[in-house]
Amino acid sequence: MDERILKLSPDQYRELLWALETARHLHVTLEGTGHSVGERKSERIEEALQAVLSQAAMFDADELVERENGIPYVAGEMEGDIHDALERYDDLAFMDILSEELAEKEFRATYSQAEAKKMSSDEYGAKLDALVQKYDKLLQKGLDGLLNTAS
Numbered sequence: 001m002d003e004r005i006l007k008l009s010p011d012q013y014r015e016l017l018w019a020l021e022t023a024r025h026l027h028v029t030l031e032g033t034g035h036s037v038g039e040r041k042s043e044r045i046e047e048a049l050q051a052v053l054s055q056a057a058m059f060d061a062d063e064l065v066e067r068e069n070g071i072p073y074v075a076g077e078m079e080g081d082i083h084d085a086l087e088r089y090d091d092l093a094f095m096d097i098l099s100e101e102l103a104e105k106e107f108r109a110t111y112s113q114a115e116a117k118k119m120s121s122d123e124y125g126a127k128l129d130a131l132v133q134k135y136d137k138l139l140q141k142g143l144d145g146l147l148n149t150a151s
Contacts, residue, residue, distance in 0.1 A: 013052070013059035020049040021074045022082050029086075049074075095139045103131035 008016065027042045053072035056065040066075045074082075107116075107128050116124060 008059065010059045010061060013055070013061055014064065017049075017052055017056075017061070017064060017074065018078065018082065020045065020052055021078065022086070024049055025082055025086065095136075099132050099135035099139055102135045103128055106131050 006016075023045050024042075027045060031042065050072065053065050053074070056062050056072070064075050064078050065072045067073070111119075111127075119127070
């Protein structure tokens with residue numbers, strides 16, 4: 001096997017490990033929901049992660065690696081940090097999508113198709129963007145902020 005060496009600082013090693021474990025976690029999550037990204041890609045990510053994990057000692061990062069039956073995996077603390085970051089991302093993505101959906105719904109309720117067709121693309125975009133910003137502000141207060149304005 002061709003042994004290629006990446007020259008990384010300990011911080012770069014930690015970031016690479018973080019990125020690979022995050023990618024692995026996303027693949028596992030997607031596959032668990034029936035949205036496979038390809039078995040070969042998942043295998044390559046797992047192989048790359050195992051290769052990086054096996055080099056932890058060279059980067060004074062043994063605390064980031066645990067072993068079970070001789071197989072290295074990302075230690076619980078980093079795994080927890082990654083899980084927390086992905087949950088925050090999911091929350092933000094949900095709120096962005098919700099803002100856009102609510103804005104589009106209000107836009108359609110406010111303007112007829114004929115009115116919307118008469119708008120220039122700049123005007124259409126500006127009106128829709130203003131509604132998205134309105135819902136973004138409401139959702140920054142959480143769902144309670146949105147529900148309190150609906151009543």
